[in-house]
């Protein structure tokens with residue numbers, strides 16, 4: 001019964017930021033911080049919190065210089081309420097949960113007339129974006145960013161579907177924001193369709209929302225799939241949305257703080273965006289002109305809580321490996337017909353994108369190459385990759401040292417490597433040369449490392465020098481009472 005209650009509490013928290021905070025507080029996982037300065041101090045506290053694998057939820061109250069009714073919360077998405085153990089079983093569980101069985105089918109959002117988000121409505125000249133606390137998260141940032149873990153909502157004007165993506169949002173003036181969308185992301189493709197018709201792109205930006213929405217908006221749902229419906233499937237119920245008075249776009253009824261308006265074509269109006277400290281650990285996207293999101297209406301709850309998640313070096317423990325990203329690649333390579341896949345992992349240090357590790361049970365000559373190429377180019381793997389490492393299935397791919405050992409001992413660089421050019425990357429890729437940036441050639445090269453025993457002589461490959469694992473457990477069991485180093 002306890003399991004059932006826990007499950008219900010978890011779903012309630014996923015679906016509602018206020019419930020999430022209550023549950024996290026009951027579990028002792030919230031730190032309340034009063035009086036912090038949004039200029040750098042909040043960002044520094046966030047970075048310090050990342051020293052823990054499961055960083056505490058930080059709730060900033062009475063933010064210096066801001067109206068005390070507004071708060072900022074960070075580390076929602078890395079909370080143990082959302083993420084369990086960071087292991088391969090969790091990746092498999094995510095894959096199963098997305099297999100599309102009856103209760104998991106996408107559940108489209110439900111339209112309602114109004115909701116708490118409409119407690120305060122401001123339009124036109126009444127809007128002052130400076131009234132909301134927006135941190136300058138890192139010392140080199142070009143200004144305050146109000147949207148980090150946010151929802152950017154657009155509707156495809158041709159195919160009539162709604163997209164929800166997380167793209168960073170900088171405050172540029174009392175009624176002006178910039179939304180930085182990398183080329184190829186759904187939001188960028190949709191926006192371009194309006195511009196091609198000579199129209200401004202209708203847009204909604206939500207900067208405080210249920211944890212499930214933040215988690216889904218950064219996920220790899222394919223084009224044509226409404227992320228609200230994917231989030232609905234996770235919750236097992238429809239997300240309530242209010243049609244935006246300006247654009248008709250769906251606004252989560254329970255949202256905390258929302259901006260609505262239009263983005264005129266890039267050529268009509270642009271301002272400098274960035275720089276912004278990114279998840280790669282660099283300021284990669286040098287400041288460049290970005291289109292302006294003209295805010296025509298702002299909606300917020302009486303005591304709105306902004307959800308933030310400033311990027312930080314991917315080497316911090318709290319920058320957890322991207323389980324959902326690994327699950328999406330595993331699904332994609334199996335769907336493409338790659339057999340014998342035993343695991344997919346994102347190597348820490350490479351953040352959520354750069355280094356993919358694939359474990360296979362080699363079934364035929366050429367199999368490792370098939371797995372490596374598909375993983376490198378498939379939908380969820382293509383953007384901003386650097387390296388795909390294919391290993392045999394006796395390697396624990398969640399352990400970086402084992403992956404390095406496989407490379408050190410089974411990989412002949414000259415004969416077991418492929419290098420390709422011209423892959424999809426983003427402006428934030430630190431290796432993009434100034435010349436490529438100027439030419440708009442936002443691509444990079446990829447390496448596929450086959451750190452496997454070569455198939456055609458794998459039976460003659462030197463045997464591994466390690467105690468058989470079953471025998472090791474037998475010996476442990478026999479001696480555990482007498483030898484303290486054997487205790488677990």
Ligand SMILES: Cc1cc2nc3c(=O)[nH]c(=O)nc-3n(C[C@H](O)[C@H](O)[C@H](O)COP(=O)(O)O)c2cc1C
Pocket residue numbers: 148149163164165166167168169180181182183184185186187217218219220221309
């Ligand atoms: C906290 C956070 C911030 C992000 N910021 C950006 C960003 O500024 N620009 C961008 O293109 N992608 C950003 N992403 C990645 C996108 O959210 C991700 O690629 C997502 O799949 C995009 O949605 P789409 O597939 O519907 O385009 C961010 C992700 C997270 C988790």
Ligand SMILES: [Mn+2]
Pocket residue numbers: 163164165186221222223225227
């Ligand atoms: Mn999408």
